[in-house]
Every structure is written in structure tokens, then in C-alpha cells.
Amino acid sequence: MDSQTSGASAVVKGTLVKIPHQSTWVFGLVTAISIPLPSHEQTPDEQRFAEVLLLGEADVGTDPATPIRFERGVSFFPSVGAQVYIATADDLALVYAKRSSSSVRIGTIHQGRSIPAYVSPDRLLGKHFAVLGTTGTGKSCAVAVILRRIVEAHRNAHILVLDPHNEYASAFGDYAEVIDATSFELPYWLFNFEELSGSILGDVTGSEELQREATALAALVCRAKEAFLGNTKKASHITVNTPVPYKMSELLSLLDAEMGKLGHGRNVLPLQNLKTKINTLRNDSRYAFMFGGIATSDNMNKILSRIFRIPVQNKPIAILDLSAVPSEVLNIVVSVLARITFDLAVFSERSVPVLLVCEEAHRYLPADDRQGFEPTKRILSRIAREGRKYGVALGIISQRPSDLAMSALCQCNSIFALRLSSTADQEFVRAMLPDWGGGLFDFLPALRNGEAIVIGEAVPVPARVRFDTLPPEHMPCSKTAPFSEAWQTNGAGKDLLEGVIARWRTEH
Ligand SMILES: Nc1ncnc2c1ncn2[C@@H]1O[C@H](COP(=O)(O)OP(=O)(O)O)[C@@H](O)[C@H]1O
Ligand SMILES: [Mg+2]
Structure with missing residues (x-):
């Protein structure tokens, strides 16, 4: 291996190299280096092998040592015995050049810090x-x-x-x-049924009880959406997944009406559970992004x-x-x-x-x-x-x-x-x-x-x-928790805890 910039010892994994082949320069990255028989003192005839991953090629310019027009992909593999050169700063600039006017700079290339x-x-x-x-x-x-x-x-x-x-x-x-x-703001009515059911009921698989609650919820969502849209053309195309508004208060009234019909029988239990779960979330300030809006509007x-x-x-x-x-x-x-x-x-x-x-x-x-x-x-x-x-x-x-x-x-x-x-x-x-x-x-x-x-x-x-x-x-x-900084100042007084407890209580 030879180099135009520095000795072959400068070759490390990841170095970009170029190899001449007829009227092209083939470029590749060194992916492995080995010295099968390392000598005690480095001698010029010590054999060193570099594995090169070929990446692309460039034309030979007017100056044969200066490649121009780099493209990805290799049409000819270099022949055995060809000289290998470490890419110069100009070569790096050519290979890593801006490829289109919309390209944006994100940093610099390790091999050539100014590139x-x-x-x-x-x-x-x-x-x-x-x-x-x-x-x-x-x-x-x-x-x-x-x-x-x-x-x-x-x-x-x-x-x-x-x-x-x-x-x-x-x-x-x-x-x-x-x-x-x-x-x-991400109102509940933008959720599809799986998402709404997941939020209110959690994972329903494997529980017949929860599945009964989910079935009831699906029917109620559809009815609440229809009620919101009134007697309009849109209402006839409604499914449980259509992202149209409905009022949660409407859904809960429908739920109450259903419960009223069922009296005190066993069948009322899923509806009761569903009502409790919906109300728990509605009253939880952490769920304000879903249930927050005072008036439901589109x-x-x-x-x-x-x-x-x-x-x-x-x-x-x-x-x-x-x-x-x-x-x-x-x-x-x-x-x-x-x-x-x-x-x-x-x-x-x-x-x-x-x-x-x-x-x-x-x-x-x-x-x-x-x-x-x-x-x-x-x-x-x-x-x-x-x-x-x-x-x-x-x-x-x-x-x-x-x-x-x-x-x-x-x-x-x-x-x-x-x-x-x-x-x-x-x-x-x-x-x-x-x-x-x-x-x-x-x-x-x-x-x-x-x-x-x-x-x-x-x-x-x-x-x-x-x-x-x-x-x-x-x-x-x-x-990252700022330990050393925080432990140098005495900022954690009684007032701090009062604020923390107040937030704790309002946000839960
Ligand atoms: N491009 C960069 N510019 C400035 N600082 C950086 C840069 N990359 C990393 N850092 C430093 O490293 C720290 C951690 O970076 P960060 O992006 O938060 O890591 P991660 O997201 O991987 O956890 C930053 O606080 C910053 O000090
Ligand atoms: Mg991060």
C-alpha cells in the first residue's frame, strides 16, 4: 500500500482508499487490517493486509492523480497487484460532496476534519x-x-x-x-375503538368480563356519535372508528338508561364497571388531554x-x-x-x-x-x-x-x-x-x-x-440528574416539599 499523504501506517479501519483501474479510480473503505507475521521491529518488507470494501468509482481527470465525478457502485474490480492510495483531502471532498442542492450539512468527516x-x-x-x-x-x-x-x-x-x-x-x-x-389536546373521540377500549379497559384479551364491557362500550360509542350528528346524512355512515365528535356525557346517559332497563340483574355489572372506569379517567387530571374540553365540538x-x-x-x-x-x-x-x-x-x-x-x-x-x-x-x-x-x-x-x-x-x-x-x-x-x-x-x-x-x-x-x-x-x-450541582447548594427547604405535595395531590 502506498500513500499520497502519509505512510501506510496511517491506514486504519475506516480509512477511505483509492485504487487506479484503467481510466477510473475505484474507491473503497478499509474494513479490516491484518499482519500475518508481525516482525519484532517494523521492517519495510513486513506484510500487511487490508481488506477493502469497494464503494464507488470516479473518472480520471486531466490530472491523472485527481479523480473527478464520483459515483456509487463499481463497474470493474481493480486488478491484483494494483497500487492502493490513501484518499487525499480533495478525494474526500469529492466522495463526500453535496449530492444535490437540497442536501444539508450535519457535521464533518472523521478522516478529514475540514470536510x-x-x-x-x-x-x-x-x-x-x-x-x-x-x-x-x-x-x-x-x-x-x-x-x-x-x-x-x-x-x-x-x-x-x-x-x-x-x-x-x-x-x-x-x-x-x-x-x-x-x-x-387529543380528544377521546379521535381514538379508534381499540385505542379507546385500551385506554378505558386496558388489555381485554383473555377476560370474558372485560370483553362484555368492551362490547357495551362499542355499541354506546356508535349511539353517542349518532346522537351528536343528529338526523344528518353523515350519521348513516358512522362506525365505531369514525373520527367524529360525541359527548361523553351523552354516552354516560345512554349507559344509565341501559342500566335502568336491566334493573339489578347480573347483566348490569359490566355496565356498572364501565361507568366507574370512564368516570375515574374523566376525573383524573392526567387525562385532561383526552377528556378536558368543556364543550365537545368538532x-x-x-x-x-x-x-x-x-x-x-x-x-x-x-x-x-x-x-x-x-x-x-x-x-x-x-x-x-x-x-x-x-x-x-x-x-x-x-x-x-x-x-x-x-x-x-x-x-x-x-x-x-x-x-x-x-x-x-x-x-x-x-x-x-x-x-x-x-x-x-x-x-x-x-x-x-x-x-x-x-x-x-x-x-x-x-x-x-x-x-x-x-x-x-x-x-x-x-x-x-x-x-x-x-x-x-x-x-x-x-x-x-x-x-x-x-x-x-x-x-x-x-x-x-x-x-x-x-x-x-x-x-x-x-x-441527567444534576447531583454534584444540586448537592452544593442548599435549595431543598420546607417550601419545596409543600409545592411538591400540592402538585402530587392535584395531578393524581
Ligand atoms: N452535536 C453535539 N453538540 C453539542 N453537544 C453534544 C453534541 N452531541 C453530544 N453532545 C453532548 O453530549 C451530551 C448528551 O447528548 P444527548 O444528545 O442528550 O445524548 P442521548 O440523547 O444519546 O442521551 C449533551 O448534553 C452534550 O453535552
Ligand atoms: Mg436523548
Whole structure:
């Protein structure tokens, strides 16, 4: 191996190299290095082998040493004995060049610190992407960099970020509409039957008693919807899943009337239980986003407009703070939101391409069949499989890739793999991308914070990328408990507990 810039010893796994072949330069990444018989002192004739994954080729320019016009894919394999050169800064700039005018910068290439790394939004969002990495490695910052750069260049984007830890509220400044716990509205009548039944009754499978309550609920929902719409044409097309408003008070009156008819018999028990459960949720302030509105009105237009930024009104990102949603219904809420996203895309006939960013995706798309909420898994998998057709892209963020459903992750054509410390997670990512010669992934445990191996459609060729550093005011606020800071000041007085107890009592 030879080099135009430095000695062959500078070759490490991940180094981009070029090999001349007739009138082309073939480019590849070193994926493994071996020295079969290492000598005690390094001698010039010591044999060193590098395995190279060929990635693409460029034409020879007027200066034979300077390749031009890089393209992915290799038409001829270099011959045995050909010289191999380490790519120069110019070569790196050529290979990692901006591929289209819409490409956006996200950071720099590890091999050449001054070379920008670009991603193409069309390719990134065309087939979903994933950001994977152990907690604290910079996933949320990476998401903030990627989204910020996309919206800076695409002011009319439609991006919905599901934010279970309330991290992103301040990260996007004026670009984002922040829907916080106090203003988040997702009325019960937007839920389909599975989602409503899941919220009120929990998992009904295997319990005849609960199934009787579910059957009663379905009938009552239909009647309450018909009552709301009155004697209109719309009322004749109503199903239990149609997203039209109805009054919960109406449903409860219908329920009372049914109970009245049944008297004190055994059959009244499911209805009584159902009534108690509905009232418990209605009186629980944590469920105000579902049951909150004083008057039920058809404000579906207003709700969709705010969540999906239609019209954009200079805020292409909606941050949905889900931190206050009770954990027992979080999965259901995500199901409703994902389903509405998909339905909106279908009924708008692809006129509004939407990116749905899912933090903590392993919660909603678990590998274990017994976990999660079935409708959430179903709709997210459907978006993963069919979203492209309808203009819905998924951004899957997770610190536990090995707990994620492989089927959904396989639909991600761009992967940003930050440091992964667990071997199970490293193996999972490696298995997911078998074509990449494994070698690149050897870096996964050793990456620095804010560094990622980026692979797939979004980038011209795989790269080790250092994300641009976000200024503090653009950073998502990660919620690591600030021990040392808190333990230095004496801020935890009696007043603090009074406030905590008051909140505890009102929010439960
Ligand atoms: N691109 C970046 N710009 C600025 N700081 C970063 C960047 N990437 C990582 N960091 C640092 O790493 C910390 C953890 O990043 P974060 O994105 O919250 O990690 P994760 O979401 O993986 O838990 C941040 O608080 C920040 O200090
Ligand atoms: Mg995070």
C-alpha cells in the first residue's frame, strides 16, 4: 500500500482508499487490517493486509492523480497487484460532496476534519432513518442537528417530534410549535375503538368480563356519535372508528338508561364497571388531554392543523411533550398520533409529506411480541412498510436497538449509529447491515460523544461523522440528574416539599 499523504501506517479501519483501474479510480473503505507475521521491529518488507470494501468509482481527470465525478457502485474490480492510495483531502471532498442542492450539512468527516458531511433529505426521509446509541452519546443532539439543518433549508417542512422526556422544547427556537402538557389536546373521540377500549379497559384479551364491557362500550360509542350528528346524512355512515365528535356525557346517559332497563340483574355489572372506569379517567387530571374540553365540538381541523403544521405558519416542527401523559396510556397515545399521521397522508393524497420522529422507539416497537400495545406496533410497522408510498417518513431513535422490532428497523435505509456499549446492541446493528463488511462497526464501542457511523441512502458512502456542535441554546436538555450541582447548594427547604405535595395531590 502506498500513500499520497502519509505512510501506510496511517491506514486504519475506516480509512477511505483509492485504487487506479484503467481510466477510473475505484474507491473503497478499509474494513479490516491484518499482519500475518508481525516482525519484532517494523521492517519495510513486513506484510500487511487490508481488506477493502469497494464503494464507488470516479473518472480520471486531466490530472491523472485527481479523480473527478464520483459515483456509487463499481463497474470493474481493480486488478491484483494494483497500487492502493490513501484518499487525499480533495478525494474526500469529492466522495463526500453535496449530492444535490437540497442536501444539508450535519457535521464533518472523521478522516478529514475540514470536510463537511452532508445528508440528502429526500434520501434520508424517502425510506426512514434510525439514530441509535447508548444513553448520553448524543442521539438527541444528533436529531436536533439533523432537523435544524433540514428546516433551515426547507421552511415548509412538516415534522412531528414525539418527545417523551420533554427535551426538545427549547432546541428549535422559533422553528417549533411546542405543544406542552397544558395545551396538548387529543380528544377521546379521535381514538379508534381499540385505542379507546385500551385506554378505558386496558388489555381485554383473555377476560370474558372485560370483553362484555368492551362490547357495551362499542355499541354506546356508535349511539353517542349518532346522537351528536343528529338526523344528518353523515350519521348513516358512522362506525365505531369514525373520527367524529360525541359527548361523553351523552354516552354516560345512554349507559344509565341501559342500566335502568336491566334493573339489578347480573347483566348490569359490566355496565356498572364501565361507568366507574370512564368516570375515574374523566376525573383524573392526567387525562385532561383526552377528556378536558368543556364543550365537545368538532375541532379536528384545529387539532390537526397545530400538530401537523398545516399551514406551517413559519413553524415547520411540532414538538409534542408527552412527559405528562400517564405511562399506562402513552403507548395508546402514540398509536393515535401515528395512525392520524398515516390517515392524514392517505386522505390528503400525499400532498403533505410528514416526518414522524419517535424517541424511545423501543417502547413502541418492541422486539418482544408480548410487550407494547398491539395497535401501536401495527401502525408503526405499517408506516415503516408503506409510509414511503404515502409520504410518511419515520425517524426511529433508540438507546436499545436490540430491543427494537427488527422488521421495522430493517425498513430504515439510513442509520446513524452512535457509540453502543452493549455487545448485544453492536451485534444487532452489525446483523442488520451485513453488507458493510462488519469492520466499520468495530468502531461502535469506541466512538466519542457526538460521533456516528452513518450508513445508507442518506450519505454518498458510509462515513464516520462528527456531528456539528450545537450551541447551548440549540441543545435538547437531557435530563441527567444534576447531583454534584444540586448537592452544593442548599435549595431543598420546607417550601419545596409543600409545592411538591400540592402538585402530587392535584395531578393524581
Ligand atoms: N452535536 C453535539 N453538540 C453539542 N453537544 C453534544 C453534541 N452531541 C453530544 N453532545 C453532548 O453530549 C451530551 C448528551 O447528548 P444527548 O444528545 O442528550 O445524548 P442521548 O440523547 O444519546 O442521551 C449533551 O448534553 C452534550 O453535552
Ligand atoms: Mg436523548
